[in-house]
Amino acid sequence: MAYCLQCGHQAEQKIPEGDHNLRLVCPSCDYIHYENPKVICGALVIYEQKVLLCRRAIEPRYGYWTLPAGFMEIGETIAQGALRETVEEADAIATNPHLYCIYDIPDIGQIYVLYLTDLQDGKFGTGIESLECALFSEDEIPWDEIAFEAVKRTLNHYFTDRQHHYNHNDFPLHQEQIAKDKSIKRY
Amino acid sequence: MAYCLQCGHQAEQKIPEGDHNLRLVCPSCDYIHYENPKVICGALVIYEQKVLLCRRAIEPRYGYWTLPAGFMEIGETIAQGALRETVEEADAIATNPHLYCIYDIPDIGQIYVLYLTDLQDGKFGTGIESLECALFSEDEIPWDEIAFEAVKRTLNHYFTDRQHHYNHNDFPLHQEQIAKDKSIKRY
Numbered sequence: 001m002a003y004c005l006q007c008g009h010q011a012e013q014k015i016p017e018g019d020h021n022l023r024l025v026c027p028s029c030d031y032i033h034y035e036n037p038k039v040i041c042g043a044l045v046i047y048e049q050k051v052l053l054c055r056r057a058i059e060p061r062y063g064y065w066t067l068p069a070g071f072m073e074i075g076e077t078i079a080q081g082a083l084r085e086t087v088e089e090a091d092a093i094a095t096n097p098h099l100y101c102i103y104d105i106p107d108i109g110q111i112y113v114l115y116l117t118d119l120q121d122g123k124f125g126t127g128i129e130s131l132e133c134a135l136f137s138e139d140e141i142p143w144d145e146i147a148f149e150a151v152k153r154t155l156n157h158y159f160t161d162r163q164h165h166y167n168h169n170d171f172p173l174h175q176e177q178i179a180k181d182k183s184i185k186r187y
Numbered sequence: 188m189a190y191c192l193q194c195g196h197q198a199e200q201k202i203p204e205g206d207h208n209l210r211l212v213c214p215s216c217d218y219i220h221y222e223n224p225k226v227i228c229g230a231l232v233i234y235e236q237k238v239l240l241c242r243r244a245i246e247p248r249y250g251y252w253t254l255p256a257g258f259m260e261i262g263e264t265i266a267q268g269a270l271r272e273t274v275e276e277a278d279a280i281a282t283n284p285h286l287y288c289i290y291d292i293p294d295i296g297q298i299y300v301l302y303l304t305d306l307q308d309g310k311f312g313t314g315i316e317s318l319e320c321a322l323f324s325e326d327e328i329p330w331d332e333i334a335f336e337a338v339k340r341t342l343n344h345y346f347t348d349r350q351h352h353y354n355h356n357d358f359p360l361h362q363e364q365i366a367k368d369k370s371i372k373r374y
């Protein structure tokens with residue numbers, strides 16, 4: 001059961017006139033509650049060839065390792081959101097953001113946008129949503145304890161790309177779809 | 188005045204515990220109504236060096252020319268959304284989508300993601316949200332009647348880039364911020 005944000009009347013699922021999708025619509029005031037995909041912005045923060053990971057203190061995937069990332073907010077750019085998340089989750093200043101990975105996850109209405117960044121002064125702490133944060137070299141990555149497919153792919157891209165590129169600004173953009181069945185579709 | 192989507196009680200603006208932003212929160216059931224930026228997906232559709240534009244049959248900017256573009260929907264990728272909008276607004280099949288422009292418009296909580304595409308068989312019609320659609324060469328573009336800054340910039344990028352690149356897949360990605368004052372900030 002759902003109610004109208006605008007007038008409080010009980011709302012219903014229907015396809016509005018001229019639309020193709022089911023929406024939550026108010027039969028009393030006709031307000032249509034559009035729900036659209038959400039952008040998750042985050043950072044792959046590098047310091048001396050090591051990657052900054054955060055162990056999640058929240059669900060989903062409590063206790064698993066992730067990149068600093070979260071829902072983009074109104075009033076910020078995608079890059080600003082990625083840097084904000086790095087402060088919040090790792091108490092760290094990410095610098096020189098370079099657009100690196102874009103993942104469509106249509107089944108859950110999410111888009112990940114991840115920036116490759118540097119870590120200012122090599123300093124970090126532990127944000128409120130993290131149990132701990134740490135820098136990992138490639139052979140230290142806890143592959144079986146990575147929280148999300150998007151994080152796993154981004155780490156793999158990085159370790160491959162750095163064999164061919166030195167400057168972060170030369171790293172190629174990866175745009176992929178992540179499906180529920182984890183099949184990969186490249187554009 | 189706003190009401191809770193979940194229980195219909197009158198909701199209020201407040202900063203939830205552990206948050207930094209004002210949200211619409213229900214004092215009765217504690218439901219938090221998050222509002223996040225929306226993605227607008229669209230296509231710069233090219234046929235024989237000409238650009239497909241649509242004259243808007245809806246507000247805002249009724250009567251002005253735009254690219255086929257609109258709010259991304261849950262269940263589709265960004266590219267799929269761009270192709271869908273091209274069908275809906277110009278009754279045309281866009282093919283070979285190449286990620287081309289990303290604009291952050293933080294003041295209004297929007298992100299534009301535009302693909303450079305081909306036009307299948309050079310065919311198009313007029314979608315329900317358009318007064319008319321047409322192919323324009325560079326010197327025919329109605330610059331004073333373009334609906335949005337994002338559209339104007341994308342057209343400018345295209346006419347510049349095509350002097351240096353032949354194959355659409357070689358066109359560079361443009362990522363910029365559009366501020367209310369229209370100042371340009373490049374990442």
